[in-house]
Amino acid sequence: MSLWIWVGAFIVVALLFLLLPLWRQKSALAGRRNKVRWSALGVLGVLPAVTVGLYLYLGAPGILTEQALIQAQTNYDVDGMVKALEDKLKATPNDPEGWYALGRAYIAFDRYAEAEAVLRKATTQAPKDARIIAQYAEAMALKQGGLEGRPLELIQEALEISYEEEKALELAGLAAFQKEKWAEALHYWRRLLKKIPKDTEHHEAIAQGVSTAERKLDLSLGGTGMPLPKPPAEAKKAPH
Amino acid sequence: MIPELGHAALIVALQLALLQGILGLTGASRDTPAWMAMARGAAAGQLLFVAVGFLVLVWSFLVNDFSVMNVADHSSRFLPVEYRITAAWGSHEGSFLLWTLLMSAWTVAVVLLGRKLPADLHARVIGIMGLLSFCFLAYLLFTSNPFMRLHPPPANGSDLNPLLQDPGMIIHPPLLYMGYVGFSVAFAFAIAALISGRLDAAWARWVRPWTLMAWVFLTLGIMVGSWWAYYELGWGGWWFWDPSENASLMPWLAGTALLHSLMVTEQRGALRVWTVFLALTAFALSLVGTFLVRSGVLSSVHAFALDPLRGLFILIFLCILIGASLILFAKRASAVKTVGNFSMISRETAMLTGNVLLLAALATVLLGTLYPLILDAFGLGKISVGPPYFNAVFVPMMVPVLLLLGIAPWMRWGQESLRELLPRLRWQAAVAVLIGLALPFAFDAWRWQAALGLVLAAWMILATVSGLVARRRAVGSLPLSTYGMGCAHVGLAIGIIGMGLVSAYQSEKTVAMETGDTASLGRYEFVFRGAAEVPGPNYSAMRGTVELKSNGQTVATLLPEKRIYLKSNMTMTEAAIRYGFAGDVYVAMGEPLPGGVWSMQLYLKPFVGWLWGGALLMALGGLLAALGVRKQGAKE
Numbered sequence: 001m002s003l004w005i006w007v008g009a010f011i012v013v014a015l016l017f018l019l020l021p022l023w024r025q026k027s028a029l030a031g032r033r034n035k036v037r038w039s040a041l042g043v044l045g046v047l048p049a050v051t052v053g054l055y056l057y058l059g060a061p062g063i064l065t066e067q068a069l070i071q072a073q074t075n076y077d078v079d080g081m082v083k084a085l086e087d088k089l090k091a092t093p094n095d096p097e098g099w100y101a102l103g104r105a106y107i108a109f110d111r112y113a114e115a116e117a118v119l120r121k122a123t124t125q126a127p128k129d130a131r132i133i134a135q136y137a138e139a140m141a142l143k144q145g146g147l148e149g150r151p152l153e154l155i156q157e158a159l160e161i162s163y164e165e166e167k168a169l170e171l172a173g174l175a176a177f178q179k180e181k182w183a184e185a186l187h188y189w190r191r192l193l194k195k196i197p198k199d200t201e202h203h204e205a206i207a208q209g210v211s212t213a214e215r216k217l218d219l220s221l222g223g224t225g226m227p228l229p230k231p232p233a234e235a236k237k238a239p240h
Numbered sequence: 241m242i243p244e245l246g247h248a249a250l251i252v253a254l255q256l257a258l259l260q261g262i263l264g265l266t267g268a269s270r271d272t273p274a275w276m277a278m279a280r281g282a283a284a285g286q287l288l289f290v291a292v293g294f295l296v297l298v299w300s301f302l303v304n305d306f307s308v309m310n311v312a313d314h315s316s317r318f319l320p321v322e323y324r325i326t327a328a329w330g331s332h333e334g335s336f337l338l339w340t341l342l343m344s345a346w347t348v349a350v351v352l353l354g355r356k357l358p359a360d361l362h363a364r365v366i367g368i369m370g371l372l373s374f375c376f377l378a379y380l381l382f383t384s385n386p387f388m389r390l391h392p393p394p395a396n397g398s399d400l401n402p403l404l405q406d407p408g409m410i411i412h413p414p415l416l417y418m419g420y421v422g423f424s425v426a427f428a429f430a431i432a433a434l435i436s437g438r439l440d441a442a443w444a445r446w447v448r449p450w451t452l453m454a455w456v457f458l459t460l461g462i463m464v465g466s467w468w469a470y471y472e473l474g475w476g477g478w479w480f481w482d483p484s485e486n487a488s489l490m491p492w493l494a495g496t497a498l499l500h501s502l503m504v505t506e507q508r509g510a511l512r513v514w515t516v517f518l519a520l521t522a523f524a525l526s527l528v529g530t531f532l533v534r535s536g537v538l539s540s541v542h543a544f545a546l547d548p549l550r551g552l553f554i555l556i557f558l559c560i561l562i563g564a565s566l567i568l569f570a571k572r573a574s575a576v577k578t579v580g581n582f583s584m585i586s587r588e589t590a591m592l593t594g595n596v597l598l599l600a601a602l603a604t605v606l607l608g609t610l611y612p613l614i615l616d617a618f619g620l621g622k623i624s625v626g627p628p629y630f631n632a633v634f635v636p637m638m639v640p641v642l643l644l645l646g647i648a649p650w651m652r653w654g655q656e657s658l659r660e661l662l663p664r665l666r667w668q669a670a671v672a673v674l675i676g677l678a679l680p681f682a683f684d685a686w687r688w689q690a691a692l693g694l695v696l697a698a699w700m701i702l703a704t705v706s707g708l709v710a711r712r713r714a715v716g717s718l719p720l721s722t723y724g725m726g727c728a729h730v731g732l733a734i735g736i737i738g739m740g741l742v743s744a745y746q747s748e749k750t751v752a753m754e755t756g757d758t759a760s761l762g763r764y765e766f767v768f769r770g771a772a773e774v775p776g777p778n779y780s781a782m783r784g785t786v787e788l789k790s791n792g793q794t795v796a797t798l799l800p801e802k803r804i805y806l807k808s809n810m811t812m813t814e815a816a817i818r819y820g821f822a823g824d825v826y827v828a829m830g831e832p833l834p835g836g837v838w839s840m841q842l843y844l845k846p847f848v849g850w851l852w853g854g855a856l857l858m859a860l861g862g863l864l865a866a867l868g869v870r871k872q873g874a875k876e
Contacts, residue, residue, distance in 0.1 A: 017285030021277035054251045060389040
């Protein structure tokens with residue numbers, strides 16, 4: 001709705017630009033009132049109609065309602081879901097899956113302390129679930145701002161339980177990468193890359209990490225750090 | 241919602257432009273002050289709304305609104321903020337929006353500064369500029385809409401072309417467009433003169449400052465573009481005779497010719513029809529150039545066919561505009577009576593000769609640029625017309641122009657006697673030849689390119705400076721515009737010294753270097769201290785460290801880079817340059833070779849900076865002349 005208010009304001013301003021000079025000239029135009037009146041009326045009628053018509057034809061007014069709808073839906077859904085989950089877990093607290101889901105939701109909203117608390121609860125209820133342990137490690141790392149210490153121990157613990165756990169592989173690789181242990185990072189991430197579906201953002205991000213680590217490894221071994229079979233398309237022409 | 245507001249603003253601007261055109265022209269022909277006043281109001285409103293549209297586009301880039309297709313296609317989350325702003329004119333759509341914005345800004349300048357013009361001429365000029373703006377806005381809205389939306393929006397954009405992520409590219413297009421669009425003022429004045437049949441010295445006096453300002457901007461735009469190509473493309477060239485460069489050179493040549501013929505028309509009332517023709521040509525070529533560069537025709541003629549609506553619109557617009565103005569010219573030129581006689585030997589003849597030569601040179605550039613495109617368009621094969629053609633055809637044609645440039649300003653209007661003129665310039669010519677032939681011996685070898693450049697430049701400088709001194713002594717004080725002329729002519733001479741010396745004496749070397757290796761070129765030694773990886777915001781770079789030594793002393797540390805842009809996977813060479821008065825040292829990283837070895841390109845570019853310094857002086861000269869002409873006009 002406010003879009004149309006703005007469009008209306010635009011039209012008014014445009015009309016002011018046209019009609020103010022006309023009005024100022026009025027005194028000098030005693031004999032030509034008619035011409036002036038007609039041009040004023042013409043502009044008053046045509047400009048709003050054409051503006052609205054052209055905008056409806058060219059513009060995307062629909063996108064506003066769609067965007068708003070999706071926004072509202074997601075807000076409503078997520079808020080509602082979290083609330084419902086909290087209520088449900090209050091009633092039946094013995095539900096590691098439920099605490100796990102709630103922890104992930106908290107992480108998504110950057111509520112790390114709460115995420116850590118509920119995930120701790122989940123790990124005590126399911127102490128042998130690698131997925132939950134890895135998620136707990138992530139929440140803890142996010143809260144303390146690094147993987148060092150307890151999170152890393154939890155990751156190792158998760159990997160001992162299951163060497164296929166995706167979150168644990170990701171975090172273990174990241175920890176190695178941060179310590180510039182390129183080969184170790186590659187070990188975890190290459191393993192992870194085989195498990196996640198292609199054409200997802202997650203896959204792209206990990207793949208980028210892998211190629212960076214590969215380059216770094218090559219460099220540290222005395223290579224050039226550049227993919228060798230070259231040359232790539234070099235821009236030699238002006239970009240116009 | 242904000243992108244939609246930009247869209248709506250452009251729609252309002254479109255109508256204001258049309259009203260400005262209709263009201264301005266009919267108001268003038270029916271002598272209705274009310275309509276002429278409305279046209280002026282419409283021009284101001286149009287500027288406001290186009291500016292709103294433009295700012296909205298910039299804002300969409302700033303906040304990464306990828307629901308705007310233009311943003312999604314030309315930006316990304318990792319793009320640094322300054323390039324997010326300039327990406328707004330990095331695309332076809334955005335650059336036309338910028339063009340339109342500048343066009344409406346020039347129009348408002350004409351509205352404000354032209355209040356002393358006869359009302360009907362003023363209204364006609366505003367009307368014609370309104371119709372031009374209307375065409376651009378229609379083109380923008382119906383074929384190249386910068387506010388097309390994507391729903392749902394992508395998570396990230398596909399990044400800006402790495403070539404455009406550069407400070408030079410931030411200012412090059414706006415300057416160039418200011419020049420192109422500025423010629424629309426001269427164009428509108430010419431059409432208005434043809435319609436009213438009134439074209440006199442006063443008319444020329446009004447048009448001159450506008451044309452001079454447009455020419456100043458165009459000169460600066462070309463200068464920045466050339467400098468950008470020099471440091472960004474990684475091999476130190478400053479002019480490639482690339483079609484996109486020719487596209488800016490052609491209006492510049494026409495504009496230069498126009499400046500000079502306007503002077504003749506203003507001072508002597510002569511060459512009126514020729515002046516009008518040049519005013520039409522300069523703007524028509526600006527349009528042809530922009531469309532050539534921006535429609536994608538250059539990268540492939542078939543890009544035209546990919547988007548038939550765009551191509552068709554462009555063709556029809558160009559045909560109507562050029563066709564209509566030529567028809568008008570043919571029908572009405574006879575009404576513009578030429579008065580003022582001048583003899584074979586006079587300043588008028590000298591300037592006309594220079595003009596004709598400039599246009600002939602322009603024609604060769606036009607031919608060399610369009611011919612391959614036309615052949616390709618009709619499927620008659622692909623040919624490439626490059627520097628050998630242009631150097632062989634263009635350069636010889638410019639030599640007499642430069643020789644004339646030394647003489648013409650000091651010739652008398654109407655009639656000049658060679659017997660009086662030549663002795664006055666005798667010693668300048670002799671000294672110029674002497675300097676030009678002798679100076680190259682100071683370099684490694686005597687080369688004719690250097691000698692030619694130096695003879696011409698010395699002649700231009702000596703003749704110009706001695707002329708200024710003599711004239712000042714004769715008449716006391718000189719008008720500002722005469723100093724402007726001197727400054728521009730000396731600037732051109734300095735640019736020519738740069739061109740001559742760099743093309744004669746540049747040297748280069750490609751070497752494979754390992755850490756610790758030394759290569760030598762000229763009087764310099766280059767010590768490679770290794771390459772290391774440095775991360776950038778949206779690229780990762782290998783940065784080499786090269787120690788530059790002269791006579792065993794380290795004079796500079798150069799840091800050339802080879803960048804890989806992550807999103808587009810494009811490799812870019814960032815040359816390291818040590819700028820100097822007598823020349824640049826230029827180092828670029830080539831390809832990595834196995835075992836930590838890099839191929840490095842080393843260049844010495846003697847006096848290359850003089851090129852751009854000269855261009856800067858030319859622009860300054862143009863500015864002085866514009867101010868001077870305006871002051872004179874105000875006095876009268």
